[in-house]
Amino acid sequence: xxxxxxxxxxNFIRNIIDDDLAxxxxxxxxVTRFPPEPNGYLHIGHAKSICLNFGIAAQYNGQCxxxxxxxxxxxENEEFVNAIKADVEWLGFEWDNLKHASDYFDELYNFAVExxxxxxxxxxxxxxxxxxxxxxxxxxxxxxxxYRNRSVEENLDLFARMKAGEFDDGEHVLRAKIDMASGNINxxxxxxxxxxxxxHVRTGKTWSIYPMYDYTHxxxxxxxxxxxxxxxxxFEDHRPLYDWVLDELKTPAHPQQIEFAxxxxxxxxxxxxxxxxxxxxxxVTGWDDPRMPTITGIRRRGYTPAAIRDFCDRIGIxxxxxxxxxxxxxxxxRDDLNEHSPRRMAVIDPIxxxxxxxxxxxxxxxxxxxxxxxxxxxxRDIAFTKEIMIDADDFSExxxxxxxxxxPGGEVRLRGSYVIKCEEVIKNDAGDIVxxxxxxxxxxxxxxxEGRKVKGVVHWVSATEGVTAxxxxxxxxxxIENPASANTLEDALNPQSMVIHKQCCIEASLADxxxxxxxxxxxxxxxxxxxxxxxxxxxxxxxxxxxRDTWAK
RNA sequence: UGGGCCGUCGCCAAGCGGUUAAGGCACCGGGUUUUGAUCCCGGCAUUCGGAGGUUCGAAUCCUCCCGGCCCAGCCA
Numbered sequence: 326x327x328x329x330x331x332x333x334x335x336n337f338i339r340n341i342i343d344d345d346l347a348x349x350x351x352x353x354x355x356v357t358r359f360p361p362e363p364n365g366y367l368h369i370g371h372a373k374s375i376c377l378n379f380g381i382a383a384q385y386n387g388q389c390x391x392x393x394x395x396x397x398x399x400x401e402n403e404e405f406v407n408a409i410k411a412d413v414e415w416l417g418f419e420w421d422n423l424k425h426a427s428d429y430f431d432e433l434y435n436f437a438v439e440x441x442x443x444x445x446x447x448x449x450x451x452x453x454x455x456x457x458x459x460x461x462x463x464x465x466x467x468x469x470x471x472y473r474n475r476s477v478e479e480n481l482d483l484f485a486r487m488k489a490g491e492f493d494d495g496e497h498v499l500r501a502k503i504d505m506a507s508g509n510i511n512x513x514x515x516x517x518x519x520x521x522x523x524x525h526v527r528t529g530k531t532w533s534i535y536p537m538y539d540y541t542h543x544x545x546x547x548x549x550x551x552x553x554x555x556x557x558x559x560f561e562d563h564r565p566l567y568d569w570v571l572d573e574l575k576t577p578a579h580p581q582q583i584e585f586a587x588x589x590x591x592x593x594x595x596x597x598x599x600x601x602x603x604x605x606x607x608x609v610t611g612w613d614d615p616r617m618p619t620i621t622g623i624r625r626r627g628y629t630p631a632a633i634r635d636f637c638d639r640i641g642i643x644x645x646x647x648x649x650x651x652x653x654x655x656x657x658x659r660d661d662l663n664e665h666s667p668r669r670m671a672v673i674d675p676i677x678x679x680x681x682x683x684x685x686x687x688x689x690x691x692x693x694x695x696x697x698x699x700x701x702x703x704x705r706d707i708a709f710t711k712e713i714m715i716d717a718d719d720f721s722e723x724x725x726x727x728x729x730x731x732x733p734g735g736e737v738r739l740r741g742s743y744v745i746k747c748e749e750v751i752k753n754d755a756g757d758i759v760x761x762x763x764x765x766x767x768x769x770x771x772x773x774x775e776g777r778k779v780k781g782v783v784h785w786v787s788a789t790e791g792v793t794a795x796x797x798x799x800x801x802x803x804x805i806e807n808p809a810s811a812n813t814l815e816d817a818l819n820p821q822s823m824v825i826h827k828q829c830c831i832e833a834s835l836a837d838x839x840x841x842x843x844x845x846x847x848x849x850x851x852x853x854x855x856x857x858x859x860x861x862x863x864x865x866x867x868x869x870x871x872x873r874d875t876w877a878k
Numbered sequence: 879u880g881g882g883c884c885g886u887c888g889c890c891a892a893g894c895g896g897u898u899a900a901g902g903c904a905c906c907g908g909g910u911u912u913u914g915a916u917c918c919c920g921g922c923a924u925u926c927g928g929a930g931g932u933u934c935g936a937a938u939c940c941u942c943c944c945g946g947c948c949c950a951g952c953c954a
Contacts, residue, residue: 334891334892334901335891335892335893336891336892340894360954361954362953362954364953364954394954396953396954397953397954399953400953400954449952452952453951453952456952457950457951460950461880461950462880462950463880463881463949463950464880464881465880466880467950494952495952497952498952507880507881508880508881508882509880509881509882509949510880510881510949510950511881511949511950512881513950516951516952518952519951519952520952521952535952537951537952537953537954538953538954539954542954558882558883558884558947558948559947559948559949559954560948560954561882561883561948561949562881562882562883562948562949563949564882565881565882584883586884586947591889597954638902639890639891639902639903640890640891640902641890641891641892641902643884643890643891644883644884645884645885645890645891645947646883646884646885646946646947646948647889647890647891648889648890649889649890649903650888650889650890650903650904652889652903652904653889653890653902653903653904655903656902656903656904659915659916663915663916664916668913670913697911697912697913697915697916698916698917727914729914730914738912739912740912740913741912742912744912769912771912773912779912780914781914782912782913782914783913784913845913845915847913847915848913848914848915849913850915872913872914872915872916873914873915873916874914874915875914875915876914
């Protein structure tokens with residue numbers, strides 16, 4: 326994955342691994358894993374973790390597993406499993422092993438029995454509320470449960486009967502016997518197993534008890550011989566428990582958990598709860614809405630896997646609670662698309678321009694480079710005709726200062742064509758501009774006009790040869806940097822996040838675009854043919870990102 | 879004194895006792911340009927949350943203080 330000549334950014338995790346390697350820890354192996362719970366769609370924050378885990382494995386010639394953390398059957402399903410696999414693959418990564426925490430349910434059960442036999446785990450029969458009361462608070466120690474000192478025999482018997490399905494949800498729970506007075510609440514006899522009499526996607530009705538994350542994750546890591554278990558900062562407090570389980574069970578391997586800061590991106594939200602709300606309240610069209618920060622949404626927006634990987638490299642890995650500016654992500658996609666996408670012309674909000682000094686039916690074939698810096702993109706022909714379309718905001722009767730486009734009586738260059746002069750503005754009864762009548766300077770094709778300077782260049786499409794298309798202009802979904810801090814998500818929404826233009830005029834060569842094919846529409850931005858709704862008969866393009874614009878509008 | 883963690887340029891981020899304190903983004907110039915794009919060139923932290931201390935020498939070590947984040951699921 327990493328090219329040898331691409332230096333990998335230094336970060337504290339790579340430093341730890343370098344030290345481990347130098348000390349010959351783990352016999353020089355590096356094994357990581359990306360462990361999503363299949364209870365939702367992956368988003369850009371997951372991409373950070375994916376790039377980290379798979380990137381490190383690639384850099385150190387190691388391995389990276391994709392492991393579904395499927396220990397809570399009430400929240401997980403197959404749809405999410407398949408979507409996650411597709412997203413990881415689309416991002417360009419290949420897992421060495423595909424695993425599920427549920428693969429280890431038998432081993433996990435046996436380990437739990439072992440813990441009970443050692444007197445390190447017991448069956449709790451208090452209610453959830455009672456347990457909460459006994460847990461204490463952040464500043465006060467907890468109190469020990471009356472069930473804490475049950476005999477090993479009784480615990481073994483009860484746990485076996487929990488497994489056998491003799492009890493209902495909530496009647497009992499298996500707990501680790503650690504320290505109810507610990508300053509770390511995770512160590513106050515955490516729950517290891519709970520009763521859940523529901524079917525599991527993979528194990529069906531086999532189990533009526535399911536292991537908790539803290540108990541499962543460390544053991545799964547150990548069984549997969551993971552060397553470095555990378556997770557986000559909120560699990561720092563869980564590390565003592567991770568280590569406790571592995572120490573008490575004397576597993577052959579003891580992976581090292583290392584925590585890094587999760588991604589926070591300005592003008593978007595990444596919490597599952599908020600994303601679900603956007604979908605359920607129909608503020609977006611679905612998980613794959615091009616405005617969503619999900620991988621599938623970003624993909625539909627037109628982002629490339631390479632741009633997302635580049636983004637993950639640029640933001641780095643630390644333990645700082647960092648907020649990344651949207652400009653970083655946008656720069657990544659512009660850099661990629663600038664280099665790799667062919668140029669085209671499209672008019673979003675057309676006004677008709679009639680070149681009055683051309684004969685009726687006039688057509689001239691003009692040759693255009695598909696990329697201004699790379700001849701390998703080839704050339705294409707575009708028909709220049711008497712009637713063309715230009716974008717409404719490329720003409721102004723009352724132009725602001727330094728306006729370089731078409732004005733009454735003024736001249737402008739038609740990109741790749743002639744310089745035209747606006748002679749007359751035709752309006753309807755309502756006063757709307759319906760047509761511009763212009764003349765052209767025949768001496769300006771491929772040449773600078775003589776005796777004067779014409780600064781502006783405007784894109785255009787033949788009114789008679791162009792094709793009608795729908796173009797969706799997307800912008801950031803929220804108007805404030807941290808939408809989660811608003812009173813409600815609705816308050817933070819950007820009402821202009823999607824503006825649809827159905828009567829756009831695009832150059833004819835765009836008619837055979839395939840879904841997900843990307844282009845730069847000159848002077849406008851980068852656009853992608855919609856993955857799901859674009860057809861050659863009814864073209865639909867999504868704006869991925871605008872071009873950088875240093876002209877103050 | 880509940881426990882854990884974090885503070886280097888507007889936003890990220892290298893740096894691990896001796897460097898002129900990398901780099902990217904953003905921003906500000908200037909040049910090229912038939913995309914107000916791209917590209918190029920230049921500018922952008924005498925200072926590392928603050929105060930003390932150790933040291934010939936501190937962003938890097940120590941102490942205290944200030945600010946911020948996480949934790950009381952039978953979620954992950």
